[in-house]
Amino acid sequence: xxxxxxxxxxxxxxxxxxxxxxxxxxxxxxxxxxxxxxxxxxxxxxxxxxxxxxxxxxxxxxxxxxxxxxxxxxxxxxxxxxxxxxxxxxxxxxxxxxxxxxxxxxxxxxxxxxxxxxxxxxxxxxxxxxxxxxxxxxxxxxxxxxxxxxxxxxxxxxxxx
Numbered sequence: 009x010x011x012x013x014x015x016x017x018x019x020x021x022x023x024x025x026x027x028x029x030x031x032x033x034x035x036x037x038x039x040x041x042x043x044x045x046x047x048x049x050x051x052x053x054x055x056x057x058x059x060x061x062x063x064x065x066x067x068x069x070x071x072x073x074x075x076x077x078x079x080x081x082x083x084x085x086x087x088x089x090x091x092x093x094x095x096x097x098x099x100x101x102x103x104x105x106x107x108x109x110x111x112x113x114x115x116x117x118x119x120x121x122x123x124x125x126x127x128x129x130x131x132x133x134x135x136x137x138x139x140x141x142x143x144x145x146x147x148x149x150x151x152x153x154x155x156x157x158x159x160x161x162x163x164x165x166x167x168x169x
Contacts, residue, residue: 014036014037015035016148018114018137020136020138023138025146028137031163039061064117088110092117113130
Protein backbone atom coordinates (compact mmCIF):
# COMPACT_ATOMS: atom_id res chain seq x y z
CA UNK A 9 0.00 0.00 0.00
CA UNK A 10 1.82 3.11 -1.23
CA UNK A 11 1.56 6.48 0.47
CA UNK A 12 -0.29 9.26 -1.36
CA UNK A 13 -0.90 12.99 -1.26
CA UNK A 14 -4.22 14.23 -2.64
CA UNK A 15 -5.01 17.87 -3.35
CA UNK A 16 -8.53 18.87 -2.34
CA UNK A 17 -10.23 21.90 -3.86
CA UNK A 18 -13.80 23.16 -4.02
CA UNK A 19 -15.94 26.16 -4.80
CA UNK A 20 -13.67 27.83 -7.32
CA UNK A 21 -16.74 29.49 -8.87
CA UNK A 22 -14.99 30.24 -12.15
CA UNK A 23 -11.88 31.67 -10.51
CA UNK A 24 -8.85 29.38 -10.51
CA UNK A 25 -6.22 31.26 -8.51
CA UNK A 26 -2.63 30.94 -9.79
CA UNK A 27 -1.42 30.03 -6.29
CA UNK A 28 -3.53 26.84 -6.40
CA UNK A 29 -0.89 25.33 -8.66
CA UNK A 30 1.85 26.00 -6.11
CA UNK A 31 -0.26 24.87 -3.15
CA UNK A 32 -1.10 21.55 -4.83
CA UNK A 33 2.28 20.93 -6.49
CA UNK A 34 3.48 17.37 -6.06
CA UNK A 35 0.15 15.75 -5.23
CA UNK A 36 -0.70 12.39 -6.79
CA UNK A 37 -4.33 13.31 -7.51
CA UNK A 38 -6.61 16.34 -7.36
CA UNK A 39 -10.19 16.11 -6.12
CA UNK A 40 -12.56 18.99 -6.91
CA UNK A 41 -15.72 18.96 -4.80
CA UNK A 42 -17.87 21.05 -7.12
CA UNK A 43 -19.03 24.55 -7.98
CA UNK A 44 -16.37 24.70 -10.67
CA UNK A 45 -18.43 26.90 -13.05
CA UNK A 46 -15.71 26.96 -15.76
CA UNK A 47 -15.25 23.45 -17.22
CA UNK A 48 -11.85 24.45 -18.66
CA UNK A 49 -10.54 24.68 -15.10
CA UNK A 50 -10.79 20.91 -14.74
CA UNK A 51 -8.38 20.54 -17.66
CA UNK A 52 -6.14 23.22 -16.13
CA UNK A 53 -5.96 21.22 -12.89
CA UNK A 54 -4.86 18.15 -14.89
CA UNK A 55 -1.49 19.93 -15.25
CA UNK A 56 -1.00 19.18 -11.53
CA UNK A 57 -2.24 15.56 -11.41
CA UNK A 58 -5.18 13.41 -12.55
CA UNK A 59 -8.47 15.02 -11.50
CA UNK A 60 -11.61 13.52 -10.00
CA UNK A 61 -14.39 16.11 -9.90
CA UNK A 62 -18.07 16.31 -9.02
CA UNK A 63 -20.54 18.99 -10.01
CA UNK A 64 -22.06 21.42 -7.57
CA UNK A 65 -25.39 23.19 -7.37
CA UNK A 66 -24.26 26.16 -9.51
CA UNK A 67 -22.50 24.13 -12.21
CA UNK A 68 -24.02 24.24 -15.67
CA UNK A 69 -24.10 21.68 -18.46
CA UNK A 70 -20.44 22.21 -19.42
CA UNK A 71 -19.23 21.02 -16.03
CA UNK A 72 -21.96 18.39 -15.63
CA UNK A 73 -20.79 16.70 -18.84
CA UNK A 74 -17.38 16.17 -17.22
CA UNK A 75 -18.29 15.70 -13.56
CA UNK A 76 -20.98 13.48 -12.01
CA UNK A 77 -22.95 14.40 -8.88
CA UNK A 78 -20.85 12.09 -6.72
CA UNK A 79 -17.71 9.98 -7.05
CA UNK A 80 -15.93 7.27 -5.15
CA UNK A 81 -12.32 6.20 -5.55
CA UNK A 82 -9.63 4.32 -3.71
CA UNK A 83 -6.29 5.96 -3.07
CA UNK A 84 -3.48 4.11 -1.28
CA UNK A 85 -5.97 1.64 0.16
CA UNK A 86 -8.38 4.28 1.49
CA UNK A 87 -11.89 4.68 0.05
CA UNK A 88 -12.71 8.35 -0.65
CA UNK A 89 -16.20 9.62 -1.50
CA UNK A 90 -16.75 13.03 -3.10
CA UNK A 91 -19.94 15.08 -3.29
CA UNK A 92 -20.60 18.81 -3.37
CA UNK A 93 -22.81 18.66 -0.30
CA UNK A 94 -25.82 20.81 -1.15
CA UNK A 95 -27.78 17.54 -1.21
CA UNK A 96 -27.47 17.18 2.58
CA UNK A 97 -26.88 20.76 3.76
CA UNK A 98 -26.86 21.60 6.66
CA UNK A 99 -26.52 18.08 8.18
CA UNK A 100 -23.27 16.77 6.75
CA UNK A 101 -23.38 13.74 9.06
CA UNK A 102 -25.98 12.35 6.59
CA UNK A 103 -23.00 11.70 4.31
CA UNK A 104 -21.92 8.88 6.63
CA UNK A 105 -25.03 6.85 5.70
CA UNK A 106 -24.78 7.82 2.04
CA UNK A 107 -21.18 6.55 1.78
CA UNK A 108 -20.91 3.71 4.34
CA UNK A 109 -17.69 2.29 2.84
CA UNK A 110 -15.81 5.59 2.73
CA UNK A 111 -13.05 6.42 5.18
CA UNK A 112 -12.77 9.97 3.82
CA UNK A 113 -15.70 12.04 2.58
CA UNK A 114 -14.83 15.25 0.74
CA UNK A 115 -17.48 17.92 0.23
CA UNK A 116 -17.74 21.63 -0.43
CA UNK A 117 -20.74 23.97 -0.61
CA UNK A 118 -20.39 25.86 2.70
CA UNK A 119 -17.06 27.55 1.81
CA UNK A 120 -15.97 26.76 5.38
CA UNK A 121 -12.72 24.78 5.76
CA UNK A 122 -13.12 21.83 8.09
CA UNK A 123 -11.80 18.38 8.94
CA UNK A 124 -13.86 16.40 11.43
CA UNK A 125 -13.28 12.82 12.52
CA UNK A 126 -16.56 11.01 13.06
CA UNK A 127 -15.66 7.56 14.30
CA UNK A 128 -13.17 6.25 11.76
CA UNK A 129 -14.39 8.56 8.97
CA UNK A 130 -12.82 11.90 8.11
CA UNK A 131 -15.27 14.54 6.82
CA UNK A 132 -13.34 17.20 4.91
CA UNK A 133 -14.27 20.51 3.33
CA UNK A 134 -11.22 22.18 1.77
CA UNK A 135 -12.96 25.57 1.91
CA UNK A 136 -13.58 27.84 -1.05
CA UNK A 137 -10.63 28.24 -3.40
CA UNK A 138 -12.32 31.02 -5.38
CA UNK A 139 -13.17 34.31 -3.74
CA UNK A 140 -13.20 34.69 0.03
CA UNK A 141 -16.61 34.39 1.67
CA UNK A 142 -18.17 34.10 5.11
CA UNK A 143 -15.07 35.52 6.78
CA UNK A 144 -12.79 32.70 5.68
CA UNK A 145 -9.67 33.14 3.59
CA UNK A 146 -9.63 31.14 0.32
CA UNK A 147 -8.11 27.70 0.86
CA UNK A 148 -7.38 24.23 -0.45
CA UNK A 149 -6.35 21.13 1.50
CA UNK A 150 -3.80 18.35 1.28
CA UNK A 151 -4.99 14.87 2.21
CA UNK A 152 -2.09 12.66 3.29
CA UNK A 153 -2.55 8.89 3.27
CA UNK A 154 -0.02 6.51 4.79
CA UNK A 155 -0.37 2.93 6.06
CA UNK A 156 -4.14 3.06 5.57
CA UNK A 157 -4.52 6.22 7.67
CA UNK A 158 -5.62 9.62 6.39
CA UNK A 159 -5.15 13.12 7.74
CA UNK A 160 -5.59 16.57 6.26
CA UNK A 161 -4.11 20.03 6.47
CA UNK A 162 -5.59 23.19 5.02
CA UNK A 163 -3.52 25.61 2.97
CA UNK A 164 -4.57 29.25 2.95
CA UNK A 165 -4.45 31.09 -0.34
CA UNK A 166 -3.94 34.81 -0.86
CA UNK A 167 -7.05 36.85 -0.25
CA UNK A 168 -7.94 39.51 -2.83
CA UNK A 169 -9.66 41.75 -0.29
